Amino acid sequence: MEKLIGYFALSVAVLRATVTGDKVTDKYFEDGGSLELEVRPPHPETITNILWKCDGNLVAEWYDGSVELEYYGRYKGRTTLDKKTGLLVINQMTKNDTGLYSMEINSKVQNEIYRAILISRVPKPVVELRTKPCRDTSGSCKVSCEAYLIDARPVTYSWKIGDKDWEESEGKDRNITKTEIKGDKTITCKITNPISSDVSNPVDNSLFKEEINKETVGGIVLVSLVGVCVCWFVCGLVVVAIRKRRIRRIRI
Template sequence: MFDRSILLCLCCCRLVGVFAETDEVKSVSVTEGDSVSLQTDTELQKDDVIMWNFKTNGPLLVRINRATNDISIKEDVLDGRFRDRLKVDNQTGSLTITNTSITDAGVYQMTISSKENKNKHKFNVTVYARLPVPVISELPPNSSSGSSKCVLLCSVVNVSHVTLSWYKGISVLSSISVCDLNRSLSLDLECLDDSYSCVLNNSFSNQTTHLDNTDLCLPCSDCAFCCDASEVFIRLVASVLVGVATVSVLVYDIITSRKGEKETLSRSGMRVL
């Protein structure tokens, strides 16, 4: 009875070793167009056979036989989706996906088989779309309300799962988020004499557009307005001075012309009225 119990226990242990599979799924993130490498810390043996599948027990992508140094990459799997984009390392068993796209997102399973056991490791790959650079523009003044305040608008198009924010230094002035696909976002800011940044970010990366105070409130082609009241006053004074100078020149020309006419008539003996 004692010997049979030991034998049964050993058989159970043997079965556990053969079909060992970790419940842990390693999360990996990458920006679209970049490369991502999937690798485990498991020490490989000389006779290990490594297989990479897309999704759990899904289509086979790669098979590596370390004993014979044979590497087989399935170029035509999934209608050739991964053609010329898979690289493997025979020493570490790592899988590298180059020029990633949104369709590459999903679970990748690595199976390491030897004579003694079989281990499985899973990687959940998230591919983020490359973020566009925020564009800052200036809104025209609100003529209906008589407001001449300068308002800046930060905009992005075709984004999802992102946050758009205005910063002054490291302080957030305002922000807006979106979770829908392919949305356009815009966020306005009443500017002052300072420096600002418009930041678009997701949980993995960000894009920033900086704006210095020298770039703020540029005048449009058919109006003269700005956030800075002193600049408005200077422009107004300059316009008045130009107008006065123009009138002075015209008056001077008229007086000079009339004086010349009188002298001409006087010389000819005609009576000047």
């Protein structure tokens, strides 16, 4: 019965917001975390009374000179209300605290309505290769930023190629080209939601190939030639020395 009443109150609040043009803002929180709800825009006049509700149920109330600041029901002991600004802070949030929060300032209903939504922190993502095989001879490859996000949405995805800056992508997949990431050895992804973010371990870039410049090649060739010449010179000296010894023995 209580759930039906709650759903009815929520539906009425949403309908009211739709009809009156009130702004509904999503506010996310984690289990055991805090929720901060502010009056926007700041009230231009001196505040003399404040009333906060969740799905039509009283949360906090204060009337200057007539009603002392009071918190109701499950909000007692973990809620604070700033009488000067109207800011409401609720600690130790749980799933039972989800819903639509509305306020009245100086006996006037405000247009701002907050929808409190419970979400989880994002887990550590993993970069997975979608194009198989992906080699240094491939023109492009697709990679994906994977994580179990059933209770962590909404999320955004970002990619870091080598030491470059983070770049946000439209989804979890990203197509990388050989010309784009030339010289970059690693690929890293990041997932972010309204309460947290986490970064994957860097993975090797399959399109990367160590290139040896011409100067390096020339140096290697030169060193090799010098080495060969030295070897031949030493061998020649050894042969000459052996022949001289044989000639001496024959004369003796």
